Amino acid sequence: MYKELYVLQNGKPERMIIRNYVETDFDALIDVQRQSFPPPYPEELWWNKEQLMLHTTLFTDGALCAEVNGVIVGSMTCLIVEKQEYEHQHEWSIITDDGYIRNHNAQGDTLYVADICVIPAYRKAGIGKWLVQSMCETVVQLGLISLLGGSRMPGYYKHKEALTPEQYVDQVIAGELNDPVISFLLRCGRVPIGVTHHYLDDKQSCNNAVLMEWRNPFLAKL
Known part of the structure; x- marks a missing residue:
């Protein structure tokens, strides 16, 4: 995916790109997690580079980032699952394979949200909503039933x-x-x-x- 649009930051339009993230983005993505999920959120639940590498290799369409003025300010990560396989074990660690998404099932019916985050400085700019809409577009493109996730x-x-x-x-x-x-x-x-x-x-x-x-x-x- 690659799209360009404008968001309003403090009333001023700023150019944003939503695209698939790649290996050279990993340090920036981890910093986005650090800013987005401060204590008491457990630090060990931030993405690590092994997880991010699996995201980009197992399911590229499910690995999105938002970039404003050349700086990554948000991301969203999904995998495909067969919904009925997890309805009785609906824990984040199980349904996302502890964030490693090795259980990604290309034949599944549901796009599952493993994570979405936007740094605090840009949370009123509508970036999170654009990331969600982009994943909804992926649901339609792939002919899946729904976008599903566990919300904090x-x-x-x-x-x-x-x-x-x-x-x-x-x-x-x-x-x-x-x-x-x-x-x-x-x-x-x-x-x-x-x-x-x-x-x-x-x-x-x-x-x-x-x-x-x-x-x-x-x-x-x-």
């Missing part, structure tokens, strides 16, 4: 004593609460389809994630 719910820890994860998600959907990740994905057209309780070592989300899906509108509803 980093605001949940503030409400864990009063609300179950499911109740928290319901209140975000109702507009009674705002969650920076769930609310963002709702704006991208992703729809919550359930909650998984042991998804990722994530203190802010209390290890929970909400499964959010965008279905291919060009296929008959299954």
Whole structure:
């Protein structure tokens, strides 16, 4: 994939490129992870170069980065899975092979989001939404059923004593609460389809994630 467009950063248009990332981008991609996921997010969950190499060799179409003025400011990584194989073991480490995506299945039916991140300085420029839209285009291009992923719910820890994860998600959907990740994905057209309780070592989300899906509108509803 390669596309050029403009995003508004502090009210000023800036030229952005969305493209497949390659080996020469690895250091910059790891720095994007470092900026995007500061403590208490576990440092060991940032991408490493072995993972990134597998992303670029096993499934090039699922390895995207966003570049503004020659600097990588965001990325998104996906793999293809057969959805029903993971419905009863929906943990990030299992469905993404601990981020190494060696379980990528070119014959699968679902494009699964292993990661999406944008550095804080560019989070209001719409870059994350363009990355998600680009992966939705990949779903259509490959004739897959949907784009699916487990969304962090980093605001949940503030409400864990009063609300179950499911109740928290319901209140975000109702507009009674705002969650920076769930609310963002709702704006991208992703729809919550359930909650998984042991998804990722994530203190802010209390290890929970909400499964959010965008279905291919060009296929008959299954």
